Amino acid sequence: MKKNAFYAQSGGVTSVINATAAAVIQEAKKFPNQINKVYAGQNGILGALRENLIDTSKESKKLIESLYYRPGGVFGSCRYKLKSFEENAKEYKRLIEVFKAHDIGFFFYNGGNDSADTAYKVSQISKNLGYDITCIAIPKTVDNDLAVTDTCPGFGSVAKYVAISTQEASLDVQSMMESSTKVFILEVMGRHAGWIAGSSSLAKQNNSDAPHIILLPEITFNQTAFLKKVKETVTKLGYCVVVASEGIKNNKNKFLAEADTKDAFGHAQLGGVAPFLANLISQKLKLKNHWAVADYLQRSARHISSKVDLEHAEAVGRYAVRYAVKGMNGVMPVIKRKKTSKYSWEIVPAKLSKIANIEKKLPKSFITKDGFGITKKGIDYFSPLIQGEGPIDYKNGIPKLEKPNLILAKKKLPNWK
Amino acid sequence: MKKNAFYAQSGGVTSVINATAAAVIQEAKKFPNQINKVYAGQNGILGALRENLIDTSKESKKLIESLYYRPGGVFGSCRYKLKSFEENAKEYKRLIEVFKAHDIGFFFYNGGNDSADTAYKVSQISKNLGYDITCIAIPKTVDNDLAVTDTCPGFGSVAKYVAISTQEASLDVQSMMESSTKVFILEVMGRHAGWIAGSSSLAKQNNSDAPHIILLPEITFNQTAFLKKVKETVTKLGYCVVVASEGIKNNKNKFLAEADTKDAFGHAQLGGVAPFLANLISQKLKLKNHWAVADYLQRSARHISSKVDLEHAEAVGRYAVRYAVKGMNGVMPVIKRKKTSKYSWEIVPAKLSKIANIEKKLPKSFITKDGFGITKKGIDYFSPLIQGEGPIDYKNGIPKLEKPNLILAKKKLPNWK
Numbered sequence: 001m002k003k004n005a006f007y008a009q010s011g012g013v014t015s016v017i018n019a020t021a022a023a024v025i026q027e028a029k030k031f032p033n034q035i036n037k038v039y040a041g042q043n044g045i046l047g048a049l050r051e052n053l054i055d056t057s058k059e060s061k062k063l064i065e066s067l068y069y070r071p072g073g074v075f076g077s078c079r080y081k082l083k084s085f086e087e088n089a090k091e092y093k094r095l096i097e098v099f100k101a102h103d104i105g106f107f108f109y110n111g112g113n114d115s116a117d118t119a120y121k122v123s124q125i126s127k128n129l130g131y132d133i134t135c136i137a138i139p140k141t142v143d144n145d146l147a148v149t150d151t152c153p154g155f156g157s158v159a160k161y162v163a164i165s166t167q168e169a170s171l172d173v174q175s176m177m178e179s180s181t182k183v184f185i186l187e188v189m190g191r192h193a194g195w196i197a198g199s200s201s202l203a204k205q206n207n208s209d210a211p212h213i214i215l216l217p218e219i220t221f222n223q224t225a226f227l228k229k230v231k232e233t234v235t236k237l238g239y240c241v242v243v244a245s246e247g248i249k250n251n252k253n254k255f256l257a258e259a260d261t262k263d264a265f266g267h268a269q270l271g272g273v274a275p276f277l278a279n280l281i282s283q284k285l286k287l288k289n290h291w292a293v294a295d296y297l298q299r300s301a302r303h304i305s306s307k308v309d310l311e312h313a314e315a316v317g318r319y320a321v322r323y324a325v326k327g328m329n330g331v332m333p334v335i336k337r338k339k340t341s342k343y344s345w346e347i348v349p350a351k352l353s354k355i356a357n358i359e360k361k362l363p364k365s366f367i368t369k370d371g372f373g374i375t376k377k378g379i380d381y382f383s384p385l386i387q388g389e390g391p392i393d394y395k396n397g398i399p400k401l402e403k404p405n406l407i408l409a410k411k412k413l414p415n416w417k
Numbered sequence: 418m419k420k421n422a423f424y425a426q427s428g429g430v431t432s433v434i435n436a437t438a439a440a441v442i443q444e445a446k447k448f449p450n451q452i453n454k455v456y457a458g459q460n461g462i463l464g465a466l467r468e469n470l471i472d473t474s475k476e477s478k479k480l481i482e483s484l485y486y487r488p489g490g491v492f493g494s495c496r497y498k499l500k501s502f503e504e505n506a507k508e509y510k511r512l513i514e515v516f517k518a519h520d521i522g523f524f525f526y527n528g529g530n531d532s533a534d535t536a537y538k539v540s541q542i543s544k545n546l547g548y549d550i551t552c553i554a555i556p557k558t559v560d561n562d563l564a565v566t567d568t569c570p571g572f573g574s575v576a577k578y579v580a581i582s583t584q585e586a587s588l589d590v591q592s593m594m595e596s597s598t599k600v601f602i603l604e605v606m607g608r609h610a611g612w613i614a615g616s617s618s619l620a621k622q623n624n625s626d627a628p629h630i631i632l633l634p635e636i637t638f639n640q641t642a643f644l645k646k647v648k649e650t651v652t653k654l655g656y657c658v659v660v661a662s663e664g665i666k667n668n669k670n671k672f673l674a675e676a677d678t679k680d681a682f683g684h685a686q687l688g689g690v691a692p693f694l695a696n697l698i699s700q701k702l703k704l705k706n707h708w709a710v711a712d713y714l715q716r717s718a719r720h721i722s723s724k725v726d727l728e729h730a731e732a733v734g735r736y737a738v739r740y741a742v743k744g745m746n747g748v749m750p751v752i753k754r755k756k757t758s759k760y761s762w763e764i765v766p767a768k769l770s771k772i773a774n775i776e777k778k779l780p781k782s783f784i785t786k787d788g789f790g791i792t793k794k795g796i797d798y799f800s801p802l803i804q805g806e807g808p809i810d811y812k813n814g815i816p817k818l819e820k821p822n823l824i825l826a827k828k829k830l831p832n833w834k
Contacts, residue, residue: 013592015585043595072588078596164815168432168717171489171818175430178460179495184713205818274710275689293691295709296601300585303721306814386814397723397803398581401588401622 003105008041010111014154023317043076123330149334156309156385159199170210187274201374210241217247307388343384420522425458427528431571440734460493537769540747566751573726573802576616587627604691618791627658634664724805760801
């Protein structure tokens with residue numbers, strides 16, 4: 001029996017998440033006997049709770065195709081985690097009500113750990129609430145911290161951006177080191193896991209190349225060892241490039257930036273790991289330095305997305321639909337790296353119970369003994385993920401954007417809250 | 418009579434300055450009866466003073482060609498301004514000594530205002546010091562603040578980077594605004610002039626698009642008006658994107674970041690305009706925000722260089738050589754915008770006396786009445802400069818780099834200092 005589908009984006013967006021959206025919408029059209037319309041949640045799961053359902057059938061074919069080129073989340077995402085059914089049954093009941101009212105038989109939730117958890121819960125309880133729905137979680141996160149899957153769509157592109165930015169900035173610093181800047185610090189995302197910071201190691205073509213120091217959340221920050229390594233590197237090479245994860249902590253388990261803020265200032269937002277480290281280097285080593293904070297630039301940089309990452313993002317969207325129409329409930333299409341000498345991969349289903357709420361850190365075997373670098377094993381993992389450049393369409397010197405219609409389906413229920 | 422040439426890079430580097438170097442070296446080969454070798458200063462003018470002359474004839478043709486793709490300054494640059502002849506005649510005498518010892522008859526100085534000044538001085542005094550040399554300054558600066566020339570090589574690429582980054586990050590913020598970040602601040606370079614910040618206006622395809630507020634050094638920062646505009650924008654659109662020049666000052670003529678540092682903390686390096694503004698917005702408006710500081714990433718981002726800018730960078734190098742062999746002393750090849758409906762340009766010579774030490778600010782006619790935006794006239798100026806994408810050669814997912822030999826000419830003089 002033909003049903004509608006609901007697709008929502010969740011949490012921080014990526015430069016390729018819209019490719020997944022496009023793939024879901026395009027693939028659903030291939031199953032006209034099972035899937036009728038695809039509704040997208042306006043601002044993620046909030047769109048379902050508020051019954052704000054974007055009717056994607058009202059978008060042009062051209063717009064859907066253009067999503068492969070568009071960073072950010074075109075339908076809006078949100079930071080909203082559903083509580084457990086025991087804590088807030090109301091929310092789950094509302095979801096089912098909305099799904100029922102709009103004849104939605106497929107629920108695609110595109111996000112990280114939390115979203116896998118939500119999709120898992122809905123897959124388990126929907127029957128008890130009197131409405132059966134097929135729930136598929138689709139992986140997405142620049143943090144690359146999902147269990148089971150080899151990598152997460154969105155990550156490869158950030159890795160490519162960070163590796164290229166590190167290479168480029170290091171060539172700049174090398175030019176200036178004789179009479180000006182000697183240390184450059186790039187702060188990247190990664191609150192709990194060092195995947196992004198670690199990927200900067202791909203900037204190295206030779207052993208002496210940048211980055212010279214990578215600071216990972218997996219390793220407790222040791223100020224003495226850090227300053228010693230900076231000094232040694234500047235003495236040896238004339239300059240030093242540091243890539244720091246925003247999530248590095250001191251031996252009191254405090255985020256560096258926070259720690260500094262609390263010690264001296266009381267201005268929580270003035271923090272940032274990069275300015276903290278810059279200050280440290282200025283004060284303790286008297287070395288001229290510069291720092292950059294990539295922040296959203298890194299995860300929205302579609303202009304330099306990885307082709308492999310884009311292909312992953314598309315594939316998980318397509319397989320999500322294929323699994324759904326087969327009635328595979330409570331699964332996620334994940335990326336499996338094949339055991340071939342040349343990089344190859346396939347999409348396989350994984351149970352959400354094995355993914356929900358688990359955070360995958362950078363393995364110890366990827367981190368060099370001194371804690372400041374990435375091993376050959378790590379490089380071998382990262383390298384295939386940044387290969388190729390996602391195609392891009394320019395107009396007037398900047399990426400071309402199509403304007404979506406974003407037309408909402410007519411509401412059938414009372415307002416939520 | 419055949420002479421050698423000396424080429425040096427000066428001040429902050431750009432993503433296309435090596436294209437100028439390559440053009441000088443390649444063009445010089447076309448005049449074998451006038452130019453013998455091209456020596457490049459190791460770390461700019463310091464290379465001349467120290468007699469560290471890189472023999473570019475020892476570099477492969479492939480390496481020279483690869484310079485079109487390589488950001489930073491391949492021979493090294495420096496922040497070193499020669500004093501006036503009256504203040505430090507010793508330096509000028511040393512320069513002439515080195516030029517004489519290595520039979521250098523052409524001096525190409527690739528930089529900004531300071532370098533134009535130095536080249537101008539050398540062009541005037543060399544004869545009096547007993548050695549005639551043809552001096553050509555070649556424009557380069559991401560700050561775009563050189564007089565006479567329509568634009569400066571290096572600027573168009575930063576403008577493109579900033580416009581694209583602003584567009585991409587704004588799509589990210591738009592996705593998140595419902596439940597998370599509402600204000601995003603991007604800090605860009607520009608200590609004294611707002612060309613770079615202004616160029617972010619190219620991200621706009623529609624009136625409501627980001628950037629919503631541009632903070633320029635030409636306009637005194639007005640906290641009340643700024644916060645009002647942020648609030649209004651968030652109320653109207655749900656989010657607000659601010660692009661801030663590092664050089665904005667308050668009504669006491671203090672840099673914002675500095676002012677803050679001095680008022681409360683005493684940590685000069687913890688500053689940065691973006692975190693200052695972020696803190697202000699958090700405290701006064703209680704709006705969740707994110708900030709990025711592009712720093713060196715913006716001026717080294719060869720992966721997204723403007724094709725037009727790259728063409729400018731090449732052309733000024735070629736014309737510098739052509740002017741030199743014609744014996745045109747004390748000039749700079751500058752970019753002249755032709756009065757055509759479609760953008761076109763040519764290279765013309767300009768006297769260094771009209772360029773040296775003059776700083777060109779953003780014209781008032783480019784700035785909107787409220788001081789927070791760029792007018793149509795400004796857009797019409799900026800837009801042609803970011804057209805096209807400079808070609809780039811990838812290997813293993815990152816830009817391919819050739820390794821230069823950097824072989825120094827044999828020294829003939831006693832050490833300097």
